[in-house]
Amino acid sequence: MIEIRNLAIIAHVDHGKTTLVDALLHQSGTFRSNERVAERAMDSNDLEKERGITILAKCTSIEWQSKRFNIVDTPGHADFGGEVERILDMVDGVIVLVDAAEGPMPQTKFVLTKALAQGLRPIVVVNKIDRPDGRPQEVLNEVFDLFVSLNATDDQLDFPILYSSSREGWAVRDLKDPRENMQPLLETIYSHIPAPQVEPNGPFKMLATILEYDNFVGRILTGKIYSGKATMNASVKSLTPDSVLREQGKIAKIMTFRGLARVPVDVAEAGDIVTIAGLSETTVGDTICVSEVTEAIKTIPIDPPTLAMTFAVNDSPLAGKEGTKLTSRMIRERLMHEKETNVSIQVRETDGKDAFEVSGRGELQLGVLIETMRREGFELSISRPRVLYKKDEVTGERLEPLEDVQVDVDEPYVGVVVEKIGIRKGEMTDMNTIEGGKVRLKFLVPTRGLIGYRNEFLTDTRGTGVMCRAFYGYGPYKGEISGRRNGVLISTDQGKAVSYALWFIEERGVLFVSPGDDVYTGMVIGENSRPSDLEVNPLKEKKLSNVRASGKDEAIRLTPPRQLTLEQALSYLETDELVEVTPKTFRIRKIHLDQIGRASCRERVYVLV
Secondary structure: OOEEEEEEEEOOOOOOHHHHHHHHHHHOOOOOOOOOOOOOOOOOOHHHHHHOOOOOOEEEEEEEOOEEEEEEEOOOOHHHHHHHHHHOOOOOEEEEEEEOOOEOOHHHHHHHHHHHHOOOEEEEEEEOOOOOOOOHHHHHHHHHHHHHHOOOOHHHHOOOEEEEEOOOOEEEOOOOOOOOOOHHHHHHHHHHOOOOOOEOOOOOEEEEEEEEEEOOOEEEEEEEEEEOOEEOOOEEEEEOOOOOEEEEEEOOEEEEEEEOEEEEEOEEOOOOEEEEEOOOOOOOOOEEEOOOOOOOOOOOOOOOOOEEEEEEEOOOOOOOOOOOEOOHHHHHHHHHHHHHHOOOOEEEEOOOOOEEEEEEOOHHHHHHHHHHHHHOOEOEEEEOOEEOOEEOOOOOOEEEEEEEEEEEEEHHHHHHHHHHHHHOOOEEEEEEEEHHHEEEEEEEEEHHHHOOHHHHHHHHOOOOOEEEEEEEEEEEOOOOOOOOOOOEEEEOOOEEOOHHHHHHHOOOEEEOOOOOOEEOOOEEEEEEOOOOOEEEOOOOOOOOOOOOOOOOOOOOOOOOOOOOOHHHHHHHOOOOEEEEEOOOOEEEEEOOOOHHHHHHOOOOOOOOO
């Protein structure tokens, strides 16, 4: 029987998790020496490649000296914490990867808290050691302090330390050691991370942790076998987390991981991470087992969503011109599918039946869902993000979600950052000077105060600031926070925007559209320079006459419009506005397209439900 080690890699976004896995895959002999493999091979999703981040947890396997290491590459962004929390059930140890310059960040703390609570044994790897601004010793002290603050046990505090450069493909136990390959890390994984605690001779039990769909075999479930063996065509059943029978069926296919590929097998042993097919209703968190098993495997509880948006049918005058999936039935089916595969997403139908409230961890997570649906051909109307409150069961006090925010900025920008976060009801908890003339600020900020702040933060710090955030918990409601200061420019007509009209309109503010763009009544075409909304006609053309003066007519030159990304558009919204999302375009519009409708609700706060 082959020896198995199951581990996950925990790190903040861009600290080198996926690149480290690439190096281990290459040096373990998983790829042939002449095989061409894309950089960051584990980031297979189009959005992951474009954004340079990991969104979905993925498994791979390394064969090294007759041993098998099952490695799970986890997301580094706090919004995808649900992906991280569920895979901790599958592993017996973790590699805590930290940047040699940045050190442990909020997301590192967030996931490490969960891992230590599970009793997992950590290995600390200080990565990017070749950075000129690296400070490995200080970073190690910060890591140790973090472990202590998270109540790590003595056994967990006795962690091995390695230094690495994932990009260069080496790891060492001491900075004076020769920098040759990843062998020291592979040896440490085998010696420090324990073998899976399983029952090889017990009845078959497996916890479904990742759910995917395959066009040929249907629903496929990935998880760890806790007991017994999985065999082809065996009769099994699935139990919900509450030990209620969900369905009965047969195992139609078993696949184990070999590098980046899945390989079919007839039998899988206890302790291995495998993928099985054949069950049509089983979902994430369910226990797959033989008939004599009556109790489900316990799982880590998933933190609740903190933000919600309304996904509705696109009812603008331009609806249906670009997308192919327009109806509420199609939107509902897609969202229910997402709810099954993504445990941190919740979906609720509203009273109108043509709109759905979708709850998640943050703007980025919901933004990725919207972007994915847009690329699949959907057209949607999306509301402004809003936070989800709770009530204190004892006092009845309203509680709101809070975020642990860490900001690294150059010294000249400290004042404006502290001021802006203070306006958003943030409280500073720490302030330190770090290398390179930068200051590290830590805050506790209401989640609603951070909606739309990222773009303003980058503007205030001239693009040099770095802001990281992670869910902290719930605290007392902090009071009202002022919204957007500027009004918007609203189109009064439908058609193609005209240069002559836009030339006069841009004196009033900043444009979001160019000449020739489609506009319609009630669509937001720019930002007003004043606090109030202003209705304008972008279709007005120059009146012609038979009197001409040679050289008097000047060519119209317009300032390039502000191009909003999806996340920027969502964070820009006020409560009476929507983002119209189509496969090719993002447009901001008023909920009520006609002037009379807008006037009737101007005195009250409108929330689409």
